[in-house]
Amino acid sequence: MKAVDYRQLPPSRLDATFAALANPTRRAILSRLATGELSVTEVAQPFAMSQPAISVHLKVLERAGLVSRGRDAQRRPVRVERKPLEVATAWLEGYRDALERNFRRLDAVLEEMKSVEPAPQHRGPGRSTRRRSQS
Amino acid sequence: MTNVATVTVTTPSDREVEVARMFNAPRSLVFKALTTPDLLLRWMHGPNGWTLTVCEVDLRVGGAFRYVWRKANGREMGTSGVFREIAPPRRLVNTEVFDEDWTGGETVVTTTLTERGAATLLTVMVLYVSKAARDAALETNFVAGMELGYNVLADVLAAVGGEL
Numbered sequence: 001m002k003a004v005d006y007r008q009l010p011p012s013r014l015d016a017t018f019a020a021l022a023n024p025t026r027r028a029i030l031s032r033l034a035t036g037e038l039s040v041t042e043v044a045q046p047f048a049m050s051q052p053a054i055s056v057h058l059k060v061l062e063r064a065g066l067v068s069r070g071r072d073a074q075r076r077p078v079r080v081e082r083k084p085l086e087v088a089t090a091w092l093e094g095y096r097d098a099l100e101r102n103f104r105r106l107d108a109v110l111e112e113m114k115s116v117e118p119a120p121q122h123r124g125p126g127r128s129t130r131r132r133s134q135s
Numbered sequence: 136m137t138n139v140a141t142v143t144v145t146t147p148s149d150r151e152v153e154v155a156r157m158f159n160a161p162r163s164l165v166f167k168a169l170t171t172p173d174l175l176l177r178w179m180h181g182p183n184g185w186t187l188t189v190c191e192v193d194l195r196v197g198g199a200f201r202y203v204w205r206k207a208n209g210r211e212m213g214t215s216g217v218f219r220e221i222a223p224p225r226r227l228v229n230t231e232v233f234d235e236d237w238t239g240g241e242t243v244v245t246t247t248l249t250e251r252g253a254a255t256l257l258t259v260m261v262l263y264v265s266k267a268a269r270d271a272a273l274e275t276n277f278v279a280g281m282e283l284g285y286n287v288l289a290d291v292l293a294a295v296g297g298e299l
Binding site for chain 2 (some may be wrong): 107108113
C-alpha cells in the first residue's frame with residue numbers, strides 16, 4: 001500500500017467535515033437549519049425517514065462540529081455551526097484556485113498558439129471533423 | 136477580479152460534476168491544447184507543486200493516454216484512460232482512472248467545446264460509476280488530490296447553498 005501523503009491531506013477536522021458533508025440527507029439537514037435553530041422533531045419533519053435515523057445523522061454532524069445542540073434539556077434545539085463550513089470552503093477554494101491557475105496557463109498557451117497559427121475557419125456545421133473517425 | 140473568465144463548477148446530477156470555463160481562442164486551438172502532449176505539459180499541472188512530467192496521448196478511438204505528475208520530493212501520481220469518442224474540435228470522451236483509485240472506479244469524462252463568437256466554452260463533465268462511487272470518493276478524501284479539488288468543492292458549495 002502506497003503512502004498517500006501526496007494528497008496533502010487536510011487537517012483531520014476537515015476530514016470530519018467532508019465526511020459529514022458527503023451525504024445528501026446531512027446536507028439537506030444543514031440547509032434546513034440555515035434559517036435558524038430547530039428541534040429534532042422539526043428537523044425530521046420533511047424527511048421520509050424516522051426520527052431516530054435523523055438523530056443518527058445529527059450525531060455525525062455534531063461530531064464534525066457542523067451543528068450544536070442547545071442546553072434546554074427538553075428541546076435541545078439544533079443549530080448550524082458556520083465556522084467549520086467556512087474553513088472547509090476556504091480550504092476548497094484553494095483547489096478551485098489551483099484549477100483556475102491551470103486554466104490561466106492554458107490561456108497563455110492559447111494566446112501563443114493564436115499568434116503562431118492563423119485563425120482557422122471552420123464555420124460550416126460539421127465540416128471540420130474530417131480527420132477524425134478513421135476509427 | 137476583472138472580467139476574465141473564471142472556472143465554474145456544478146453538479147448536474149448525483150453522479151456528475153461539471154467544470155466550465157470560457158477561453159478566448161477558437162475551439163480548434165483549445166482542442167489542440169487539450170490533446171497535444173507538448174502543450175499539455177505546459178499547463179496541466181496540479182495544486183501544491185505537482186508538475187505534469189509524463190504525458191502520452193494516443194489520440195484515436197481505443198487509444199490510451201497516460202499522465203504522471205511529480206513533486207519536488209520525488210513523489211509521483213498517475214492517471215490513465217482510453218478514448219471513446221474523438222470529434223475535433225467539438226467533443227472528446229474518455230475513461231479515466233487514477234493509479235490510486237480514489238474515485239471508486241473508472242470515471243467517464245466528456246469534454247465539450249462550444250463556439251461562443253470568437254471564444255470557446257469548455258465544459259468537462261466527469262461521470263462516476265455510481266452515486267456511491269462519487270460519495271466514496273468524497274469520503275476517502277481524494278478531494279485533496281488531483282482532481283484539482285473541484286469535485287468536492289462543487290458538493291460542498293452545493294451543501295452550503297451560497298449561504299457563506
